[in-house]
Amino acid sequence: MTAAQITRFFQRTAWYDGYVLLPGAWVNPLEVLLLSVGGNLLSLAVPLVVMQVYDRVIPNQAMDTFWWLTGGGIVAVTLDALLRWIRAVMNGRMSAQFDHLVGCQVMNRLLDCRLEDYERVSIGEHLDRLNAVGTLSNYYVGQIIQVVLDLPFAVLLLVAVAYLGGWLVWVPLGLLAVYLLLVIVARRHFALARRQQAESNDRRFDFVIQVLQGLHLIKAQTVEEQMLRRYERLQASTAEINLRAGFWSRLPAESGMAFGQLVMFSLIALGSPLVRDGMLTVGGLSACMMLASRSMQPIQSACLFWLRYADAAIARERLQRISHMQPFRQPESKPLPATIRGGLELRGLGFRYAPNLPWVLQNADLSIPAGSQVGIIGSSASGTTTLLLLLRGLLRAMEGSVVLDHYHMAKWDTTDTRGLVEYVPSRGTLFRGSILDNIAMFDAACTDAALEAGGLAGLDDIVAMLPMGYETQVDNQAGNILPMGLIQRICIARALVRRPRVLLFDKTDAALDLDSEQVFSWLLDRLRGRCTVVMVSNRVRVLRRMEALFEIENGRIVPRTLADLDRTVAAEV
Template sequence: MTHATSRLTVKADKLVGKLSNTFGKRVLKIIFNLLPNDAKQQILRLRSLARGKDFDHLNEVWQSSRQGVATVFFASLAANFLSLAFPLTLLQIYDRIIPNEAIDTLTILLLIVVTSLSLEYGLKACRSYVSAWTDAKFEHALNTLLFRKVLRSKLDSFEKHGAGLQLERLNAIHALREFYLGQLIVNLVDFPFIFIFLGLIAYISGWLVLIPIVLLIILTYLSTRQGKTVQRRLKERREQDDKRMNFIIESLEKIHTVKALGMEAQILRRYERLQSGNTINNYLISQESNQLMVTILLIAQCNLIFLAGLGSMTVISGQMTMGGLIACTILAGRCLNPINQVIGLWTRIQTIQISEDKILEILDLPSETDINLPDFPAVKGNINLENISINRSYDASCFKSVNLDVKAGEMIGFLGDSKKDVSTLFRLILGIEKPENGQVFIDKENIFDYNLYSLRPYIAYLPNKVKMFNGTIMENLTFFDPNNIETALTLTRNLGISQFIEKLPKGYDTEVGKHSVEQLPKGTLQIVSIARSLVTRPRIILFDEANSELDGQADAVIKEVLNKIKSRYTILIKSQRPSVLKIADRIYKLTEKGLEKHEY
C-alpha cells in the first residue's frame, strides 16, 4: 500500500509539474494583475533590486514556488465550482423532487452532491497540504537568500546597524510565509466567484439580489474607512517598535557601562515609557480590528434576516419557490465569505508592508564583491602591496605609501605596539577593506579583479580574541564537515598539539563556544584556532596578535608550532613579543610614512 501511494505521489508531482510548466507563468501573471497597487509596487521593487544588484537568486525563490502556486490556484478554482452543487441541489429537491415524490431522482442527486462535496473537501485538503509545503519551501529559500546577503555584505554596512537589527530584519520573513503563496492566492481566486453567486441569485430571485449587493457595498465602505485607521496605527506602531528595538540593542551592547554607572533604574524607566506607547497603540489596533469583525458579523445577520423576510413575502406571493429562497440564502452567505477574506487580506497587507520593508533593507546592503567576477587562480603565496594609503578623518591609524613584497614561504613580522594599525593591512589582504590608493596583489594578480569568496579559502586569519562556534573541538576543527576529520587529526598530530587536546576530559569532543569558552585555557583555544585555520590548506596565514593574552608556557607552544609551519606557508605575524618576532625573516614597523625595517 505504501509503495502504491508513493508511486501515486510521484505521478501527481509529475502532473503538477506539467501543469505548472504550461500554466504557471499565466497564473502568476493573472495573480499579479489582481494584486492591490501597494503589493504590485513591492514586487516590482524586489524585481528591480534583484536585477540591478548582483543578487539574481531572488528570482529562483519565486520560480521554486511555481508548482505550488499553480496547484493552489487550480484547486481553489475547482473547489469554488463544486461548491455550487449544494445550493442548486437543494433548489431541485424542494421545487421538483418533493412535490413529485421522485425518489429515484433524489437518489441520483444525493449521490451527485455527496460526490461533489467529497471532491470539494479533498481539493481543499490538497490545497492546504500543498500551500503549507510551498510556504515552508518559500520561507526556507528566502531565509537562505537573505542570510547569504547578510554574510556577503560589506563589513562597514553590517556594523553600521549591528547584529541585533539584522536579526530583527531576518525575523520579518515569518510574516510573509503564509501570505503570498497561500492566503493571497486563495482569496484572489475566491473573489471573482462573488459575481457568479450574485448572478445566480439574480437569475433565481430577481430583485432580491439587491439585498446582498447593498450590504456588500456598505461592508466595503465601512471596512475601507476602518482599514485606513488601522493602517495609520500600524505605521505609528512600526515607528515605536523601531525606537524600542534600537533602545534595547543599545542598552544590551552597553550593559557593562549601565551596570558600572548604576543606570539600571533610569534605563528601565525609559524603556517603560517606550513600551507604554507601544502598548497603547496595540490596544487601539486590536480595538479597531474587533470593531471591524463586529461589523462583518452584523452585516451577515442583516443579510440573512432581510433575505428571509423579503424572500418569504416573495414566496407567499408566488413570485419565487421555497427551493429558490433556500438556494438564494445559501448563495448570499457564500458571497460574504470572499469579501470578508479580502477585507482581512487588505488589513494584513498593511502589516506585510512593514515586513517587506525590513527584507528590502537587507537586499539593499551592498555586497563586498561581485560574484560574477572570475574565480581567483590557485594561490602560491606571493604578496605585493603597492603604494597603499588609508586616510580617514575619523581614524587615527592612517598611513600612506605602504609598499611590501613578500615571497611565498616567507615569514614577515610586524611590531604590535605601533600606533598605526597593522590589522588594517591584514583586512586589505583579505579584501574586507579597499585601499583609498594603491593596489593589493597576490601572485601578481589584483585581488579586487576577482571574486573575493574564491580567494578567502587560501588565506587563514587568526585574530587576537579566539572565536569558537558552539559545538565540540572537532566540529570547530573541521568546520562541521565530517569529511575533514582525518585531515584535522593528521594535522594536530603533525603539529604536536594533539596531546593538549587529548588531555582534556572529553578530548576532541570537548564542548566549546559561547558558554564554555572561558572554562578552557586560552593557550589551548589558540592552539585549536591555529589548527582550525590550517585544515582548509591555506597558503597565507595572517597572525593578528593571536598570542597577546597567553602565558609563557602557551606562548612557547605557539612559537614551536610557528617554527614547524614556517616556510610551508606565507606568514604575516603581528605581535608585541620579541620571542615570536625573532623567528620572522624580516620585521617591520608601520609608520605614517610607510613600513620601516626593524631589528632586534
C-alpha cells in the same frame, strides 16, 4: 528558479510579483485553477438542494427525490472538503519551496555582501530581514491564486442571487460597499501602526540580543535592575503599538462575521414579504440567503489579503535592503593562483568605511617579503584590524592597491583564499559542533589535516583531558565555559589546516594565557621562513620575535625599530 529571478523579485514591488517572477516556487497553475473552480462549483450544491427540498420535496411529499438530493448533497460536500484538503497540501508544498528557494538566495546574498555594508546595521535588523522571507511566504503562497480565482465566483453567486431574488441582490451589494469603506479606513491605520510596530520590535530585539550577549557582564556588574527597567520601557512602547495594530487588524475580520449575519437577517426581513405575496418561494429565499452569505467569503478574504499587504510591503522593503548590499564577489574576477609565495605590498593605499567618514588609512605604503614575520603596532582606533582585513581581501581599497606576489588583489576573486591567506581575529568564534568540526570547519576531507593542525597549536594534551577529546561538543557560548586560551588555540589550528602562505594575527595573543603564549611563540618559530606572518600585537615579548616592526600613525604606516619600541614602553612605564 534562477538568481536573476530572485533579484528581480527583490527589486519589484507589485503585489503579484511573487507569483509572476518566481515560477519555480509554485506548482502547476492549471492544477490550482481546476481545484478552485471545482470547489466553487460544488459550493452551489447545498443552496440548490435546500431550494429543491423546500419548493418541491416538502410540498409534494417526494421522499425518494429527497433521498437522492440528500445523497447528492453529501457527495458534493465530501468532494468540496477533499478539494480544500488537496489545496491546503499544495499550499504547504509551495510554502516550503518558497521558503527554501528565496531563503537560500537571501542567505547567499548576505554571506556574499561587502563587510562595510554588513556592519552598517545591527544583528537584530539582519535577523528581521531573514525573517521577512517567512512573512512573504505566508502572503504569497496560495493567497494570491486563491483570491484571484475566487473573486469571479463571488460575482457569479451574486448573479444567482439576482436571478432568484431580483432586487434583493442590492442588500448584499449595499452591505459590501459599507464593509469596503470600513476596510479602507482600517488599512490606512493598520499600515501606519504596522510600520511603527516593526521599528519598535527592531529596537527591542536589538536590546535583547545585546543583553544576551553580555549577560555575564551584566551579572558581574549587578546592573540587572537597570537592564530590566530599560526593557520594561521598550516593552511598554511596543505593547501600546501592538494594541493599535491588533485592533485595526482584527476589526475587518470581526466585522466580516457581523456583516455576514446582517446580510442574512436583512434578506429575511426584506424577503419575507415577497414570500407572503407569492413573488418568491421559501426555497428561493433560503437559497438567496446561502448564496449571499457564500459570496461574502471570497470578498472578505480579498479585503483581508489587501489589509495584510502592509506586512508584505514591509517584508519586501527589508529584503530589498539585502539586495542593495553590494556583492563582494565580482563575476569577472578569477581565483588567485595556488602558487602564491606570500609576498605582500601596499602601494598608496587609502580606505575609509563611507564617503562621509574620515580616512582610516591614506597614502599608506608597506612591503613585506615572502616568508618574513612582521609586527604591526597601533592604538585601538588606529586601523590595525582594517589593515589586516585589506590584506586578507575582505575589504577593497578605495585608493592605491594591495599586491600579493605581484597580483593586484582588486582584480582577483579573494572570497576564497583558503590555503593562501588566513586571518585569526582577536576573539575566537566557535560554531555548534565538535572541536574537530570547528578546526576542520565541518569539512570531512580535512580531518587528518585538522588533527595535525591541532597538534601544532598545542591542543593534544589539553583536549585529551576532555571527556570526548576532539569530539567534545562546543558552540558559540563556549567562551562562558572553556578558557579563552583554549578557544584561541582552536582558532589558530583552524587557520593552519590548509597550510596557508600568509597568516594574519589580529591581537590573537591578547587572549592567550602564559602556557598558550609559550606554545604560540614556539609555533611562530616553526613558521619562520615557511609562511608570511603579519602580527598585530601590543605584547613586547611577541613583537621582539618579529623581523620588522611598523606602526600605524595618522593613517600612514611608519617603520619602527626595537629601540623605538623600548622607548615607547619606557615612556608608558
